Amino acid sequence: MPSFDEILKEAGEFGRFQKRVFFLLCQTGVTFSFLFTNVVFLGQAPDNYWCRIPGAAELSEQCGWTLEEERNFTVLPLHLRNGSSSGECERLDVVWDASVSCASPLARYGNHSVGNLPLATCHDNWVYKRPHSSIISEYNLVCGSAWMLDLSQAVLNLGFLAGAFTLGYAADRYGRILIYLLSCLGVGICGIIVAFAPNFTVFLIFRFLQGVFGKGTWMTCYVIVTEIVGSDQRIIGIVIQMFFTLGIMILPGIAYLVPTWQGIQLATSLPNFLFLLYYWVVPESPRWLLTRKKGEKALKIMHNIAKHNGRYLSPHYSEITISNEEVSNPSFLDLVRTPRMRRNTLILMYAWFTSALIYQGLVMRLGIVGGNLYLDFFISGAVELPAALLILVTIDRIGRRLPFGIGNIVAGIACLITAFLPEDIPWLKTTVATLGRLGITMAFEIVYLVNIELYPTTLRNFGVSLCSSLCDLGGIIAPFLLFRLAAIWLELPLIIFSILAVVCGLLVLLLPETKGISLPETVEDVERLSSDFGKCGKKRKHQDTNSYI
Numbered sequence: 001m002p003s004f005d006e007i008l009k010e011a012g013e014f015g016r017f018q019k020r021v022f023f024l025l026c027q028t029g030v031t032f033s034f035l036f037t038n039v040v041f042l043g044q045a046p047d048n049y050w051c052r053i054p055g056a057a058e059l060s061e062q063c064g065w066t067l068e069e070e071r072n073f074t075v076l077p078l079h080l081r082n083g084s085s086s087g088e089c090e091r092l093d094v095v096w097d098a099s100v101s102c103a104s105p106l107a108r109y110g111n112h113s114v115g116n117l118p119l120a121t122c123h124d125n126w127v128y129k130r131p132h133s134s135i136i137s138e139y140n141l142v143c144g145s146a147w148m149l150d151l152s153q154a155v156l157n158l159g160f161l162a163g164a165f166t167l168g169y170a171a172d173r174y175g176r177i178l179i180y181l182l183s184c185l186g187v188g189i190c191g192i193i194v195a196f197a198p199n200f201t202v203f204l205i206f207r208f209l210q211g212v213f214g215k216g217t218w219m220t221c222y223v224i225v226t227e228i229v230g231s232d233q234r235i236i237g238i239v240i241q242m243f244f245t246l247g248i249m250i251l252p253g254i255a256y257l258v259p260t261w262q263g264i265q266l267a268t269s270l271p272n273f274l275f276l277l278y279y280w281v282v283p284e285s286p287r288w289l290l291t292r293k294k295g296e297k298a299l300k301i302m303h304n305i306a307k308h309n310g311r312y313l314s315p316h317y318s319e320i321t322i323s324n325e326e327v328s329n330p331s332f333l334d335l336v337r338t339p340r341m342r343r344n345t346l347i348l349m350y351a352w353f354t355s356a357l358i359y360q361g362l363v364m365r366l367g368i369v370g371g372n373l374y375l376d377f378f379i380s381g382a383v384e385l386p387a388a389l390l391i392l393v394t395i396d397r398i399g400r401r402l403p404f405g406i407g408n409i410v411a412g413i414a415c416l417i418t419a420f421l422p423e424d425i426p427w428l429k430t431t432v433a434t435l436g437r438l439g440i441t442m443a444f445e446i447v448y449l450v451n452i453e454l455y456p457t458t459l460r461n462f463g464v465s466l467c468s469s470l471c472d473l474g475g476i477i478a479p480f481l482l483f484r485l486a487a488i489w490l491e492l493p494l495i496i497f498s499i500l501a502v503v504c505g506l507l508v509l510l511l512p513e514t515k516g517i518s519l520p521e522t523v524e525d526v527e528r529l530s531s532d533f534g535k536c537g538k539k540r541k542h543q544d545t546n547s548y549i
Contacts, residue, residue, distance in 0.1 A: 028184075070125070343510065391445055405506070
């Protein structure tokens with residue numbers, strides 16, 4: 001009986017059929033990037049807001065004040081009392097009623113005593129110039145509640161983490177395409193509910209669920225693609241990331257054209273419903289069908305792939321074998337039991353954590369540094385394309401380890417320099433920060449490839465899932481670290497990012513080089529890998545290559 005890889009080679013490893021499916025599923029990268037980064041536009045800081053004095057709304061209507069006139073009567077006296085106060089988080093502790101003069105509402109207190117009026121902390125009743133422009137103005141995430149904006153992104157990443165385990169398991173048990181379609185449906189429905197959430201609690205619940213389903217779409221689309229192409233098609237992982245980058249470049253255009261956060265939320269969520277049409281054009285993974293002992297269905301799909309690729313499969317094929325078997329119940333101990341496996345696992349976990357924390361931190365930082373947010377966000381996305389091209393050019397020429405380490409170190413040095421550059425040279429500050437974004441993007445895209453290549457077949461799926469879960473943990477911490485430290489000093493997060501990145505860059509240089517080698521099949525193969533450049537490639541080049549997923 002032929003193996004699946006042998007039949008795939010005969011049907012075409014990356015023919016017209018796979019290219020069509022690949023292109024269709026790559027669109028998921030665009031919508032996932034919307035979900036991953038849209039907090040920058042959903043949570044834009046309001047332009048102008050202040051705390052309203054009790055009774056001011058009724059008095060304003062009675063007196064025919066404009067919002068600007070009401071603000072002058074409310075905030076200017078407060079500013080006279082405390083020159084540093086802008087009236088955003090505190091107000092005069094007074095109450096206005098119908099007896100107050102429209103011309104001078106504070107006259108009853110006497111001009112000499114305005115500065116002595118007591119102050120009260122504002123807990124609600126804020127007035128916004130654009131009340132529905134962001135979730136901050138919608139749910140009053142200001143002053144003492146400002147940390148809740150951090151929470152909204154942390155909850156999304158918590159959803160990613162939950163989705164990685166729950167839907168990853170479901171995709172292995174119930175099928176790739178089924179979980180992909182259900183996840184697309186879930187992202188769309190939850191996105192609509194988020195847009196019309198009556199309160200912040202409902203917003204958080206369905207933002208979490210959108211994260212769960214969003215991770216399901218991203219994982220399963222990647223797995224489907226990699227399981228229907230040949231094992232030598234390593235480039236596809238980088239190309240899928242390029243569609244993620246395309247989404248980042250499109251998002252500021254959507255946010256610029258749509259004036260409300262609800263509109264942005266809907267515009268970035270509704271496209272997921274279009275992916276339901278893939279039910280008729282994207283087949284179930286034949287590799288998965290084989291693991292569920294559905295060889296007849298798998299063979300039927302392989303005949304269809306061969307037909308679309310202009311190939312021909314022998315009609316005598318009646319069964320397919322699959323060469324690799326997974327460990328029945330892999331555990332974390334399997335990843336740290338031997339010296340080199342333990343070293344690789346700990347370094348990779350740190351690399352995933354660092355890459356996600358710094359990447360998300362730099363993306364969200366664009367929302368608080370001022371400047372043209374839409375243009376800066378577009379440029380920061382565009383710089384990821386050269387990162388992908390650099391990876392494609394270098395990884396098969398000089399290897400994985402050196403670009404991996406250099407990407408982290410460049411990101412760390414760029415973050416450190418950016419923190420101390422003066423504000424009056426904005427072009428230089430933007431250029432250096434962009435270089436940091438390019439470096440961390442390279443590191444983020446390489447870590448997945450290296451993670452796959454450093455685990456044996458029997459532990460590969462489990463190892464990648466466990467290590468990449470640190471990516472979501474980094475995403476959970478990123479908003480709190482960024483926004484809370486930035487409140488102390490705007491550039492303080494960059495100092496933390498630089499330390500984490502440089503340490504990561506040095507650590508990954510301790511990993512073995514995997515350029516030109518076959519995938520390890522056993523733990524013993526991993527232990528034999530040398531950390532010296534080039535040696536391991538010559539040692540195992542003659543062995544068969546297994547699939548990546």
